[in-house]
Amino acid sequence: MSATAAPNSIALVPIGRVRSPRDEVSHDEWGDVRSRIHLDPTRFEVDALRGLEAFSHLEVVFVFDRIPVDRIEVGSLHPRGRVELPKVGIFATRQKERTNRLGVSRCRLLAIEELVLHVADLDVLDGTPVVDVKPWVARLGPRGPVREPRWITELMADYYEPR
């Protein structure tokens, strides 16, 4: 991946990489997956993680780097290619094939060893570049009642564990 010369583009440099037992696209049962986030030791010291162990969960921002640029969708699609589901706009899904290819996931923080974060539930494939790690703060979750369409509740039903 190289930075292009688009006039208003913003260059990110990964802060680290994910090491996961999963190396192939998988839609479900992420709940047992244990993985690690390795921060770049050439750029960070353990001081950058000081106090993070007091949080139970992280919010991780990463890049779906296995999606070739020519597969990015700017219009609408059937979620996961399932034609029985309604076609929805790319920004009404969390599909990988999106402009900027950014993913945001929550995971449990199990332990920190130097610059390595041991986590559970992280739905990210091995080798994925990580561009930010934040602590999850309860107050910053969605405010008020959450409503979502039935198709996505159904689609995500087995995401962490089988029914």
Place this chain on the structure above:
Amino acid sequence: MSATAAPNSIALVPIGRVRSPRDEVSHDEWGDVRSRIHLDPTRFEVDALRGLEAFSHLEVVFVFDRIPVDRIEVGSLHPRGRVELPKVGIFATRQKERTNRLGVSRCRLLAIEELVLHVADLDVLDGTPVVDVKPWVARLGPRGPVREPRWITELMADYYEPR
């Protein structure tokens, strides 16, 4: 902002901008703030938002573009510069002065008009570049009990409304 030539850098192009009544850094009482996200009409059509109105909340990824690169912190700091609080690593905070300057916020979706999203609770200043919008999906919130240190619970107490 221009893309640099770092060998493994990733170039993002904003998908839109925030229009907010708030134009200055503000730590609290974001709960009454109504703002808008304008998607770039040169790159997207309304099809990209099809079905999004069925979700009550969005997750917005944006760039803290008012932070000059020389203010980015890679080690630790006192949250909000408050020296009575413990010094914590930058990745143990959600401070703006972080590598890659990415923010992730939840907000309520009030209405959609063409390529404009009307939202509430979005803690983002006017003019901020938006790099992704996703629907909030209940199943993808943090799994299991959430734990966080007292300093951040205290710090965030007035974030949406005064006590």
